[in-house]
Amino acid sequence: MIKAIHWGTWYHCGSVAFGAFCIAVITMIRVVFEYLANKYEKLAGDGQLYKIVKCVMTSILYCLDEYVKFITKNAYIQIALNNEAFCPAAVASFWLIVRQAGRFGSASIIGWIMMFLGKGTITAISAYLTLLIV
Numbered sequence: 001m002i003k004a005i006h007w008g009t010w011y012h013c014g015s016v017a018f019g020a021f022c023i024a025v026i027t028m029i030r031v032v033f034e035y036l037a038n039k040y041e042k043l044a045g046d047g048q049l050y051k052i053v054k055c056v057m058t059s060i061l062y063c064l065d066e067y068v069k070f071i072t073k074n075a076y077i078q079i080a081l082n083n084e085a086f087c088p089a090a091v092a093s094f095w096l097i098v099r100q101a102g103r104f105g106s107a108s109i110i111g112w113i114m115m116f117l118g119k120g121t122i123t124a125i126s127a128y129l130t131l132l133i134v
Protein backbone atom coordinates (compact mmCIF):
# COMPACT_ATOMS: atom_id res chain seq x y z
CA MET A 1 0.00 0.00 0.00
CA ILE A 2 2.73 2.46 0.97
CA LYS A 3 4.75 1.46 -2.11
CA ALA A 4 1.73 2.07 -4.35
CA ILE A 5 1.16 5.53 -2.88
CA HIS A 6 4.86 6.30 -3.30
CA TRP A 7 4.88 5.18 -6.94
CA GLY A 8 1.66 7.04 -7.70
CA THR A 9 2.87 10.32 -6.29
CA TRP A 10 6.49 10.06 -7.39
CA TYR A 11 6.29 8.51 -10.84
CA HIS A 12 2.79 9.28 -12.11
CA CYS A 13 2.09 12.78 -10.85
CA GLY A 14 3.01 14.13 -14.29
CA SER A 15 0.66 11.68 -15.99
CA VAL A 16 -2.22 12.80 -13.81
CA ALA A 17 -1.33 16.45 -14.45
CA PHE A 18 -1.12 15.90 -18.22
CA GLY A 19 -4.51 14.18 -18.30
CA ALA A 20 -6.05 17.02 -16.30
CA PHE A 21 -4.36 19.51 -18.64
CA CYS A 22 -5.90 17.83 -21.70
CA ILE A 23 -9.36 18.01 -20.14
CA ALA A 24 -8.79 21.64 -19.14
CA VAL A 25 -7.72 22.65 -22.66
CA ILE A 26 -10.80 21.10 -24.27
CA THR A 27 -13.09 22.62 -21.64
CA MET A 28 -11.46 26.03 -22.15
CA ILE A 29 -12.01 25.78 -25.90
CA ARG A 30 -15.70 25.03 -25.25
CA VAL A 31 -16.03 27.97 -22.84
CA VAL A 32 -14.35 30.40 -25.24
CA PHE A 33 -16.55 29.20 -28.10
CA GLU A 34 -19.72 29.63 -26.03
CA TYR A 35 -18.61 33.10 -24.95
CA LEU A 36 -17.88 34.19 -28.53
CA ALA A 37 -21.12 32.65 -29.79
CA ASN A 38 -23.16 34.52 -27.17
CA LYS A 39 -21.40 37.82 -27.94
CA TYR A 40 -22.00 37.34 -31.66
CA GLU A 41 -25.64 36.44 -31.05
CA LYS A 42 -26.17 39.70 -29.13
CA LEU A 43 -24.58 41.72 -31.95
CA ALA A 44 -25.95 39.98 -35.04
CA GLY A 45 -29.37 38.86 -33.90
CA ASP A 46 -31.15 35.82 -35.27
CA GLY A 47 -29.88 34.04 -38.35
CA GLN A 48 -30.58 30.51 -39.50
CA LEU A 49 -27.04 29.86 -40.74
CA TYR A 50 -25.62 31.14 -37.45
CA LYS A 51 -27.91 28.85 -35.45
CA ILE A 52 -26.96 25.82 -37.54
CA VAL A 53 -23.21 26.52 -37.27
CA LYS A 54 -23.50 27.15 -33.52
CA CYS A 55 -25.45 23.92 -33.00
CA VAL A 56 -22.97 21.84 -35.03
CA MET A 57 -19.92 23.37 -33.33
CA THR A 58 -21.45 22.94 -29.88
CA SER A 59 -22.18 19.29 -30.64
CA ILE A 60 -18.68 18.65 -31.99
CA LEU A 61 -17.02 20.30 -29.00
CA TYR A 62 -19.26 18.40 -26.58
CA CYS A 63 -18.39 15.08 -28.24
CA LEU A 64 -14.68 15.94 -28.19
CA ASP A 65 -14.89 16.86 -24.51
CA GLU A 66 -16.65 13.62 -23.60
CA TYR A 67 -14.20 11.59 -25.71
CA VAL A 68 -11.17 13.15 -24.02
CA LYS A 69 -12.67 12.56 -20.56
CA PHE A 70 -13.43 8.93 -21.42
CA ILE A 71 -9.97 8.23 -22.84
CA THR A 72 -8.31 10.02 -19.93
CA LYS A 73 -10.26 7.99 -17.38
CA ASN A 74 -9.28 4.76 -19.12
CA ALA A 75 -5.68 5.95 -19.50
CA TYR A 76 -5.54 6.47 -15.73
CA ILE A 77 -6.72 2.90 -15.28
CA GLN A 78 -3.99 1.67 -17.67
CA ILE A 79 -1.41 3.75 -15.80
CA ALA A 80 -2.40 2.07 -12.54
CA LEU A 81 -2.41 -1.43 -14.07
CA ASN A 82 0.65 -1.34 -16.33
CA ASN A 83 2.85 1.39 -14.80
CA GLU A 84 3.07 3.35 -18.07
CA ALA A 85 3.25 7.04 -18.88
CA PHE A 86 0.09 8.90 -19.93
CA CYS A 87 0.42 8.82 -23.72
CA PRO A 88 1.27 5.10 -24.06
CA ALA A 89 -1.48 4.32 -21.56
CA ALA A 90 -3.98 6.41 -23.55
CA VAL A 91 -3.06 4.60 -26.77
CA ALA A 92 -3.27 1.22 -25.04
CA SER A 93 -6.65 2.07 -23.53
CA PHE A 94 -7.95 3.25 -26.92
CA TRP A 95 -6.96 0.00 -28.63
CA LEU A 96 -8.33 -2.03 -25.73
CA ILE A 97 -11.68 -0.29 -26.13
CA VAL A 98 -11.63 -0.84 -29.91
CA ARG A 99 -10.81 -4.55 -29.51
CA GLN A 100 -13.36 -5.10 -26.75
CA ALA A 101 -16.12 -2.72 -27.90
CA GLY A 102 -18.91 -5.22 -27.29
CA ARG A 103 -17.84 -5.91 -23.74
CA PHE A 104 -17.45 -2.22 -22.94
CA GLY A 105 -20.86 -1.50 -24.44
CA SER A 106 -22.62 -4.27 -22.57
CA ALA A 107 -20.91 -3.29 -19.31
CA SER A 108 -22.04 0.28 -19.85
CA ILE A 109 -25.64 -0.77 -20.46
CA ILE A 110 -25.65 -3.07 -17.44
CA GLY A 111 -24.18 -0.26 -15.34
CA TRP A 112 -26.89 2.12 -16.53
CA ILE A 113 -29.62 -0.42 -15.70
CA MET A 114 -28.20 -1.02 -12.23
CA MET A 115 -27.98 2.73 -11.56
CA PHE A 116 -31.59 3.15 -12.70
CA LEU A 117 -32.77 0.32 -10.47
CA GLY A 118 -30.75 1.63 -7.53
CA LYS A 119 -32.14 5.14 -7.87
CA GLY A 120 -35.66 3.78 -8.21
CA THR A 121 -35.23 1.58 -5.14
CA ILE A 122 -33.86 4.44 -3.05
CA THR A 123 -36.69 6.71 -4.18
CA ALA A 124 -39.34 4.08 -3.43
CA ILE A 125 -37.92 3.30 0.01
CA SER A 126 -37.68 7.01 0.85
CA ALA A 127 -41.29 7.56 -0.26
CA TYR A 128 -42.45 4.56 1.75
CA LEU A 129 -40.62 5.69 4.89
CA THR A 130 -42.02 9.21 4.46
CA LEU A 131 -45.50 7.73 4.18
CA LEU A 132 -44.95 5.68 7.35
CA ILE A 133 -43.65 8.69 9.26
CA VAL A 134 -46.52 10.92 8.13
